[in-house]
Amino acid sequence: MEIAPGVHLISTAMVNLYVVETTDGPMLVDTGMSRDTPRLTTRLRAMGFDPSRLCAIFLTHGDMDHVGGAAAFRRASGAPTLAHAADLDFIAGRVQRPAGTGPVAAIFGPLAQPIMRTRWIKAPPVGVDRFVVDGETVADGWRVVHLPGHTPGLVGLYHPLRRVLLAGDAVSNLGRLRLPPTFMTMDTPAAKASVHKMAALDFEALGIGHGAPVTRAASAAVKTFAATL
Numbered sequence: 201m202e203i204a205p206g207v208h209l210i211s212t213a214m215v216n217l218y219v220v221e222t223t224d225g226p227m228l229v230d231t232g233m234s235r236d237t238p239r240l241t242t243r244l245r246a247m248g249f250d251p252s253r254l255c256a257i258f259l260t261h262g263d264m265d266h267v268g269g270a271a272a273f274r275r276a277s278g279a280p281t282l283a284h285a286a287d288l289d290f291i292a293g294r295v296q297r298p299a300g301t302g303p304v305a306a307i308f309g310p311l312a313q314p315i316m317r318t319r320w321i322k323a324p325p326v327g328v329d330r331f332v333v334d335g336e337t338v339a340d341g342w343r344v345v346h347l348p349g350h351t352p353g354l355v356g357l358y359h360p361l362r363r364v365l366l367a368g369d370a371v372s373n374l375g376r377l378r379l380p381p382t383f384m385t386m387d388t389p390a391a392k393a394s395v396h397k398m399a400a401l402d403f404e405a406l407g408i409g410h411g412a413p414v415t416r417a418a419s420a421a422v423k424t425f426a427a428t429l
């Protein structure tokens with residue numbers, strides 16, 4: 201499904217990723233869980249994209265459901281990985297990503313840590329070839345928007361002319377727009393500020409990691425949601 205012309209959604213059981221057509225070739229935005237790579241490779245081919253011809257692998261943040269396939273897709277394509285430096289330690293596997301805040305994180309955080317390290321779930325570590333910063337343009341007018349909170353290095357991609365925002369896990373759309381779950385959000389006040397930052401942009405379509413993308417009047421929906429925070 202295209203959420204906007206040239207911006208393709210791929211949904212997996214865990215997470216959404218996106219393929220953005222650029223003049224240099226397809227740019228992959230997030231990479232799914234590592235176990236999804238063979239299936240995603242088949243899906244990409246079926247959609248007419250050659251996984252060995254990716255021009256870039258943009259990682260919205262360092263969580264395993266977004267980074268899991270990055271090492272394999274990078275190997276297959278030679279495409280550079282792009283990410284924000286603040287999530288480098290998680291992406292490169294140097295530091296395990298801390299749980300969020302609140303009672304659920306306090307109870308389940310320590311229990312979840314060994315599970316997160318299992319081969320089935322853990323993202324193979326991958327290097328970051330290019331660090332991106334807020335406001336820079338990465339490809340064909342796609343502008344990086346730093347949306348910290350869920351993780352410190354969460355970055356979205358915004359195209360002002362195409363009026364599309366790919367926001368990673370800055371919000372989810374499970375029944376309605378929501379903040380990412382507190383138990384997986386490292387800094388909730390920052391996450392709220394990031395929603396306000398999104399609300400100041402103008403876009404028709406919003407692609408996110410979890411839940412249905414919003415394909416019409418998305419910035420109005422985000423403004424309404426931001427007003428509740």
Ligand SMILES: [Zn+2]
Pocket residue numbers: 215263265266369409410
């Ligand atoms: Zn996620």
